[in-house]
Amino acid sequence: MLRILDARTGAPVPAAPARRGGLARIEVRAPGPDLTSLRVLLTADLLARALELNGAQAWPTLATTLPGELRAAADALAVRPFEEARGLAWGTGVPDAVLVVAEGEGAAWPGAGPVLVVAPVVWTGRTPGAGEAGPAPLSALLADPAALRLALLCVPREETARLDEAAVGAAAGRLAGWRGAVAGWARSPSRPVPEAVRARLAAAWEDDLDMLEVLDVLADVEADPEVPDGARFETFAYADRLLALDLARDLGTLA
Structure with a gap:
């Protein structure tokens, strides 16, 4: 809930x-x-x-x-x-x-x-x-x-x-890295989102919309060698239904 x-x-x-x-x-x-x-x-x-x-x-x-x-x-x-x-x-x-x-x-x-x-x-x-600090349009x-x-x-x-x-630049770099990774994982056979990962994601957003924890879950999935690439892809695609960061934007761009 x-x-x-x-x-x-x-x-x-x-x-x-x-x-x-x-x-x-x-x-x-x-x-x-x-x-x-x-x-x-x-x-x-x-x-x-x-x-x-x-x-x-x-x-x-x-x-x-x-x-x-x-x-x-x-x-x-x-x-x-x-x-x-x-x-x-x-x-x-x-x-x-x-x-x-x-x-x-x-x-x-x-x-x-x-x-x-x-x-x-x-x-x-x-x-x-304007070249100076202050409120920006x-x-x-x-x-x-x-x-x-x-x-x-x-x-x-x-x-x-x-x-x-x-x-914003750091966020852009992180986003570019994730988009590239997602495009690469998409070349592997699809695998379901691991149930433990799905539960962690749901627990995060159900806890007062804890977006930091959602992002941490994705970072953990990216770094975990035990998670198949196909499952990584499905996890990021699933989480992007909430994050709306267009993580699959670069599909098909890899040589």
Whole structure:
């Protein structure tokens, strides 16, 4: 069962209805346009993907109209489109909707469902095109959207993410290495995801969306000589249903 830390109570609570296949509504408040709002959208996207992997039906909705720049950045980061919630009564038919908000929005949260709070993102590098430190427009940070997504996944949601060119560059290097490895493993006969690995992955995302542990599981699978290449491929493909890093992008590019 996927459990999240509810900011209302400080306690972990289920993120979906008890009935398997039940509808889990997610409401997102991300006014933006900035990196923090982008991280809020990314968190809601991860929650929806994790719920679906666990057999629930996720219904992500927006409580705010997204600025065009923020919507474009979310699309670039493979955040799936959310339904506009305007005109929808809060909790109609789904009284336990999860509200996903940025840290510092105050405690005047609508509804009675759990609240998932996302810490801010601070860009500490040079502003692209300006040559100086300071806030950067989202469009200037999207040269490699998947690397930015991975860089955000590498910081626990409850911690402020301080990003710069080095952090995004490191994520890009890690991503390139994994994509190359996945393309190589795809040339071997397919093997199922090892049950112990599948259980570790599920335990990680079910524990308040612990993305760091998900990434650690993948690193362990990559390094474990006992895991067949075909099983490595299937493991990374399975995890990418949650991570959305396009890990199989380079299939067929190896000589």
